[in-house]
Structure formats: C-alpha cells, structure tokens
Amino acid sequence: MFRLLTAGESHGKGLVGVIEGFPANVHIDIDEVNKDLARRQKGYGRGGRMKIEKDKAEILSGVRGGMTLGSPIALLIENKDYANWEPHMNPISVEGETTKVTQPRPGHADLTGALKYGFSDIRNVLERSSARETAVRVAIGSFARQLMKVFNIEVYSHVTAIGGAALEARVEDIEKIKGAEGSEVRCVDPVVEKAMIEEIKNAKEEGDSLGGIFEIHITGVPRGLGSYVQWDHKLDGKLTYNLMGIQAIKGVEIGYGFDNAQQRGSLVHDEIFYEENKGYYRGTNHAGGIEGGMSNGETIIIRCAMKPIPTLYKPLKTVDIATKETVLATVERSDTCAVPAASIVGEMVAITVIAQEFLKKFGGDSLEEIKKVWKDYISI
Numbered sequence: 001m002f003r004l005l006t007a008g009e010s011h012g013k014g015l016v017g018v019i020e021g022f023p024a025n026v027h028i029d030i031d032e033v034n035k036d037l038a039r040r041q042k043g044y045g046r047g048g049r050m051k052i053e054k055d056k057a058e059i060l061s062g063v064r065g066g067m068t069l070g071s072p073i074a075l076l077i078e079n080k081d082y083a084n085w086e087p088h089m090n091p092i093s094v095e096g097e098t099t100k101v102t103q104p105r106p107g108h109a110d111l112t113g114a115l116k117y118g119f120s121d122i123r124n125v126l127e128r129s130s131a132r133e134t135a136v137r138v139a140i141g142s143f144a145r146q147l148m149k150v151f152n153i154e155v156y157s158h159v160t161a162i163g164g165a166a167l168e169a170r171v172e173d174i175e176k177i178k179g180a181e182g183s184e185v186r187c188v189d190p191v192v193e194k195a196m197i198e199e200i201k202n203a204k205e206e207g208d209s210l211g212g213i214f215e216i217h218i219t220g221v222p223r224g225l226g227s228y229v230q231w232d233h234k235l236d237g238k239l240t241y242n243l244m245g246i247q248a249i250k251g252v253e254i255g256y257g258f259d260n261a262q263q264r265g266s267l268v269h270d271e272i273f274y275e276e277n278k279g280y281y282r283g284t285n286h287a288g289g290i291e292g293g294m295s296n297g298e299t300i301i302i303r304c305a306m307k308p309i310p311t312l313y314k315p316l317k318t319v320d321i322a323t324k325e326t327v328l329a330t331v332e333r334s335d336t337c338a339v340p341a342a343s344i345v346g347e348m349v350a351i352t353v354i355a356q357e358f359l360k361k362f363g364g365d366s367l368e369e370i371k372k373v374w375k376d377y378i379s380i
C-alpha cells in the first residue's frame with residue numbers, strides 16, 4: 001500500500017508529488033508518464049493556459065536508472081506560466097493591495113475558502129483549489145499504471161456526454177473504447193462527437209460553459225481487491241471517494257448504478273457461470289465488477305459526472321468581499337469544457353486506487369515478492 005501527497009499552486013513555480021511505499025524494482029518509463037501528462041492537456045474546449053504549458057515530470061528521488069528504489073518518490077512538474085505570474089506568486093514577496101482578487105466566482109472554492117482561512121485576497125484560495133493540481137495526480141497515476149500493467153491490469157476511459165450531446169447506449173467493448181484516444185472529445189461515436197464539439201462551440205460563443213460524463217473501464221483486476229468485512233475497506237467506497245476528490249466531479253456511479261435502481265432484480269444481477277478453462281464468470285456486468293465491496297473479476301466500470309466549468313466569460317452575480325457590493329464575478333481566463341481532460345485524471349486516480357488495494361492484498365517490498373504472492377493467489 002502506498003500513499004501520496006501533492007503540493008503546488010496553479011501559477012506558482014510548480015507542482016510536487018510524493019509517493020511513499022511504492023515497491024522496489026519496478027521499471028518506470030518516464031516517456032510513458034509524459035505521454036499521460038500530454039493526454040490530460042488535450043481535448044476540445046480547453047482555454048489559453050494549455051497553449052502555455054507543456055507538462056513534463058521530473059523525477060527528483062526514489063528512482064535510479066529507471067528502477068524504483070522503494071524509497072519515497074518525489075516528482076516535479078514546472079508551471080511555465082509562473083514566468084508571467086512571478087510578481088503575484090513569488091513565495092517571498094508579492095505585489096500588494098492593488099492586485100487583490102475580491103470578487104468570488106460562484107461554483108468555485110473562492111468565497112468559502114477566503115472566509116474559512118481569513119483571507120482578504122481570494123488568490124490565496126483559487127491558486128490551490130484550481131484543477132492545475134490534477135497534472136501531478138496524473139503523473140503519480142502513471143506510476144501506478146505502469147506497476148499494474150505488469151499484472152495485466154489496464155485502464156481506459158471515454159466521454160459519454162458533454163452537455164446535452166450523449167451516447168444513447170452503453171459501450172462495453174474495450175476495443176471500441178480504445179478508439180476514444182483518437183477523438184478530440186474522447187467520444188467513440190463520430191456522430192455524437194460532432195454534436196459534442198458543436199455544443200462546446202456554441203457554449204463558448206455565448207460566454208457559457210459545459211460539463212458532462214466520462215466512463216472508466218479497468219480490465220484484468222483479480223477478484224478480491226477490497227473487502228466486505230468493514231465499511232471502510234470497500235473498493236467501491238475507495239474509488240468513489242478518490243474520484244470525488246477530482247475538481248468538479250459531482251457524481252460517481254459504479255456499474256449501471258442509477259439504471260439498476262429503476263429495474264427489477266431479475267434484470268439487474270449478473271448470473272454466475274463456470275467453465276473449466278475460464279473459471280467463474282458472469283453473463284453480464286451490470287454491477288461494474290464490484291460486489292460486496294470487492295472486485296469480482298469482471299471489468300470495473302465507473303461513471304463520473306462533471307459539473308459545468310464555473311468560471312464564465314458572461315459572469316454571474318457575486319458580492320465583492322471588500323465592498324459588500326453586488327458585482328459580476330472575476331474572469332481571468334478559463335476552459336469552456338474540460339470533460340475529456342477530466343477523463344484522463346479519472347483514469348489515473350482510479351488506477352492509483354486499484355494499485356493501492358492490489359498492494360494491500362499482494363504487498364511486498366519488491367516487485368519479485370509481490371509477483372510470488374500474486375501467482376499463488378491467481379493459481380487457486
């Protein structure tokens with residue numbers, strides 16, 4: 001079981017990630033980490049910031065010659081935009097009163113964050129609450145992904161809705177889902193993709209914003225990750241908690257969760273079968289690969305709902321915290337829609353949880369030790 005921490009402000013010098021408890025002797029390909037970072041930066045509907053940043057992770061510790069050491073891994077992603085923000089973000093001395101942000105944006109941490117921490121400058125809140133932080137969670141997730149790949153566990157995602165443009169039917173075919181990689185909005189259906197892009201264009205023109213839904217599929221997860229024995233050991237609980245920790249994610253569904261709620265049990269529960277060469281398996285996967293808080297050996301399917309981006313070019317009303325007057329919310333620069341980017345963050349957060357639970361079950365100090373325990377278990 002490893003734990004992680006992130007640090008860093010959106011327009012500060014950079015983002016830092018620390019992973020503690022990651023096993024030794026895992027080969028890490030830094031190009032793969034950087035590819036995942038680049039995937040998060042793509043997607044139709046992003047704003048000007050993504051033209052400035054070219055995210056690359058620098059490994060500061062815990063890896064030698066491409067192999068993990070079992071010691072804490074420290075990662076750094078530089079914020080290129082810091083060069084433009086240095087007068088406001090320098091850790092030692094900043095420009096004073098005139099540059100304060102005092103008009104909180106509805107939908108952001110701005111107002112409550114300022115009141116909670118006693119700030120007269122909302123910048124002290126927005127810099128850390130920003131989803132810029134998700135870059136380093138993707139870098140950490142890429143380490144987890146590389147570890148899980150050794151055990152044939154893979155993660156994929158696709159966008160199923162942006163605003164009102166949505167796929168009509170569920171897609172469970174992994175080969176089809178892999179096709180999302182080639183889409184500007186990570187949608188597997190070209191007709192719906194076109195409608196999604198149109199929605200984003202229209203929202204942008206009208207100074208508005210959009211949210212949507214993405215779906216994560218994790219294949220190859222052995223049965224028995226997580227447990228029913230105590231409420232806080234449950235795998236579905238851990239996944240939803242961590243996915244809800246992504247900025248703007250407001251709903252997480254395991255399997256066909258909400259659809260199942262409107263059906264009879266006979267149409268919902270996945271019948272159990274057995275074949276000599278295959279072992280136990282299900283005829284359907286409405287549960288999304290988790291029953292009783294444990295992975296059941298089927299593909300884990302999770303849907304996440306993202307609210308519309310809160311910063312609006314046609315801003316909503318708010319109250320200036322310096323004057324208490326009604327004003328329009330601050331706009332500096334913003335994405336119109338970031339659901340495709342969020343789907344990559346979702347992938348990486350989900351595979352991080354799976355890797356943590358995997359290590360809880362099969363854990364050891366080195367990859368070799370883990371492999372032994374895992375091989376014994378899957379041969380039962």
Ligand SMILES: Cc1cc2nc3c(=O)[nH]c(=O)nc-3n(C[C@H](O)[C@H](O)[C@H](O)COP(=O)(O)O)c2cc1C
Pocket residue numbers: 047107108109129130131134246247248249307309310311333334335336338341342345
């Ligand atoms: C990848 C990604 C990009 C985002 N980009 C923006 C943005 O450009 N402008 C904005 O106002 N919010 C953006 N958000 C959402 C806000 O960070 C988030 O809504 C805000 O911090 C409030 O937190 P909450 O929605 O979790 O309550 C983005 C979120 C994600 C996941």
Ligand SMILES: C=C(O[C@@H]1CC(C(=O)O)=C[C@@H](OP(=O)(O)O)[C@H]1O)C(=O)O
Pocket residue numbers: 010047048049050053129130131132135247332333334335
């Ligand atoms: C920087 C990223 O996303 C940012 C998330 C974000 C927010 O408020 O959450 C606001 C925007 O930042 P800025 O105000 O600098 O344009 C996004 O670009 C990123 O994803 O790397």
